[in-house]
């Protein structure tokens with residue numbers, strides 16, 4: 071695959087540039103990678119430890135003024151070997167991902183559903199927001215990715231308010247099929263097989279608390295005030311992800327990102343995940359739909375189709391976004407982060423609430 075003059079500065083194949091043009095995306099996004107820093111989030115209350123980090127990496131973490139607890143580092147700094155990372159005091163998470171979680175406006179005591187939870191950076195942030203009350207239910211269809219999520223939750227000592235399920239988010243119900251009757255046949259087959267594989271995981275909790283949690287589970291979706299649908303997508307907005315194809319081979323990029331059939335089935339999956347997440351949301355609650363794709367097909371088109379099919383859904387303004395370095399999507403109130411506008415990874419964010427009809 072040969073690079074054209076236009077792509078001379080970009081190590082991108084012509085097919086990918088065509089994909090970007092077809093989706094109205096500016097290829098120069100991918101040349102802004104040098105200016106996109108690496109981001110970390112500090113566990114709440116641990117900001118004093120940053121001096122130690124500075125000494126270790128020999129670079130000063132810079133406060134991200136628009137997002138509490140976030141700091142930027144030069145993009146070539148590796149944090150995996152730092153003692154603060156190993157001790158579970160800092161997280162590696164892009165600022166745009168942090169913004170998607172912030173958009174939910176979670177407060178202590180909320181019950182939150184994370185429908186595509188693994189590997190779990192956003193789920194950990196939600197748990198940190200909740201503090202000592204409320205709960206998070208994390209769901210992911212991939213067993214090995216959810217195992218990584220579980221490891222992360224344990225590392226950051228956040229297990230007490232979290233339960234994780236290997237299940238299909240398009241049919242997941244809060245009360246798993248293993249213990250209760252399923253709502254429909256499709257759910258039955260998917261949930262039973264998947265939930266049995268991994269089961270429900272929680273850290274050890276006192277008996278009283280478990281009893282209360284079981285009561286809350288019975289109340290089911292009436293409790294779910296916030297839902298995050300960070301949907302599976304082509305990841306084309308993640309420049310770091312796209313760069314990895316240089317090693318993996320550009321032909322895999324063709325299969326995973328540009329394959330039209332795969333994209334069609336992905337958009338269907340995205341719509342189903344959004345629809346099911348919304349079904350489980352209580353009236354007046356908030357749902358954030360996000361993807362790390364920048365294509366309209368996986369973002370605004372999904373939002374439009376979803377709004378057409380769900381009369382009780384309305385788009386909401388993300389108030390905090392007034393001070394965020396992002397731009398509006400094609401639909402008012404939706405948000406787009408990208409490397410050149412935001413100096414973050416690419417991310418689309420739409421926030422909905424549910425009306426009582």
Ligand SMILES: C[S@@+](CC[C@H](N)C(=O)[O-])C[C@H]1O[C@@H](n2cnc3c(N)ncnc32)[C@H](O)[C@@H]1O
Pocket residue numbers: 167185186187188189190191192193209210211212215237238239240300301302303339
């Ligand atoms: C963009 S990633 C989520 C990242 C995660 N929110 C985080 O912050 O680490 C999308 C996830 O969706 C999961 N997924 C794909 N299809 C799914 C489905 N039908 N139900 C639930 N999860 C699914 C994938 O396994 C993947 O882990």
